[in-house]
Amino acid sequence: MFQQAMEGLRVVENGTYLDGTFGRGGHARGVLQRLGGGGRLLLMDKDPEAIAVAEREFGADPRVSIRRGSFADLANWDAAQSGLDGVLLDLGVSSPQLDVGERGFSFGKDGPLDMRMDPDSGESAAQWLARASEQEIADVLWTHGEERMSRRIARAIVARRAQQPLERTADLAQLIAANMPRSKPARGQKEIHPATRSFQAIRIHVNRELDDLAQGLDGAHAALKAGGRLAVISFHSLEDRIVKRFIARHAKAPPADRRLPAAAPFVPTLRIIGDAQKAGAAETAANPRARSAVLRVAEKLLEAAA
Structure with missing residues (x-):
């Protein structure tokens, strides 16, 4: 959704x-092409491989600053505290992360069961699955993956780890598939691998x-200048729901409740820019992952409106 994102940011x-979410720099290149000599581009990513690409390709550009870390902390970056004219977040896992089996994101490529975007921080998927309770695993599969077989899969994981640790993506994918009921996809729909929702959730x-995401949206809202744009690309309903509700909370007055005392007048701080956008047919044909992408754009209101 490159073109839509660039139009939404209105550089x-x-x-x-x-x-x-620098990834491999597609959006960054687009922004830089539109910036003049006095413009600035701040790049963030958790992934050290992404940061290495950013340093190699853009490190010599005086307009660019690079920081390894989560966009959740963007408001704490000194470079952002003077105000931003736009924030872009392209959520979820990147194609390079999925394509390398050693990163542990893909059930289709065997590798260590890691899944961390920042491999130097926090628990790997294997470490978490080795210690989490059956109830905790089931809750994560249901809450983050909307997996209907969450309890059955959690039970199977706990039983398996008692005999042998789960350390490979292929082992986990096979275990999940073995505990899922077989069903044919509806006419015209592509068959989904039984481990898809569980891998997403973990x-x-x-x-x-x-x-x-919730923390990063708050940070972006605080850092944006009046007239600045927030553009967020989501890839599943959980993310998109958070983005949609966040924008609406700052753009629309909540419903009045006559049973409560009159509240102070609602003062919007964001303006919704257009409807949610989806990728066109040409893009989805070239990049099937774009089928589920949703772009939402909002603009920080002028200070005079506050």
Whole structure:
């Protein structure tokens, strides 16, 4: 959704922008092409491999500053505290992370059961599955993956680890598949691997993705200048729901409750820019992952409106 994201950010020549999910730099290149000599681009990513790419490709550009870390902490970066004209967040796992089996994200490529976006921080998926209770595993699979067989899968994981640790993605994928009922996809729909939802849920939990998103949205809202744009690309309903509700909370007055004392007048601090956007047919044909992408854009209101 490159073009839609660039249009949503509405880059101004001498503005300051933050790309909180650098990945491999597709959006960063687009922003830099639109910036003049007085513009600035702040780049963040948890992944050391992404940061290495950023340093190699953009480290010599005086307009660019690079920081390894989660966008959850963007408001604490000194470079962002003078105000931002735009913040871009492209959520979820990146294609390079999925394509390398050693990172442990993919059930289709065998590798160590890791799943950490920052491999130097926190527990790996294998470490978490080795210590979490059956109830905790089931709760994560249901809450973050909406997996209907969450209890059965959790029970199977606990039984398996009592005999042998789960240390490979292929082992976990096979265990999940063996405990899922077989069903044919509806006509016209592609078959989904039985481990899809569970892998998503474990990845989200290990990386604190939803907590980071909530904190990062607050940070972006605080750092944006009046007229600055927030553009967020989500890839599943849990993320998109958080983004949609966050924007609405700052853009729309809550419903009045006559049973409560009159509240202070609602003062919006964001303006919703257009409807949620999805990738077009050409993009989804070239990049099937884009099928589930949703872009939402909001603008920080002028100080005079507050």
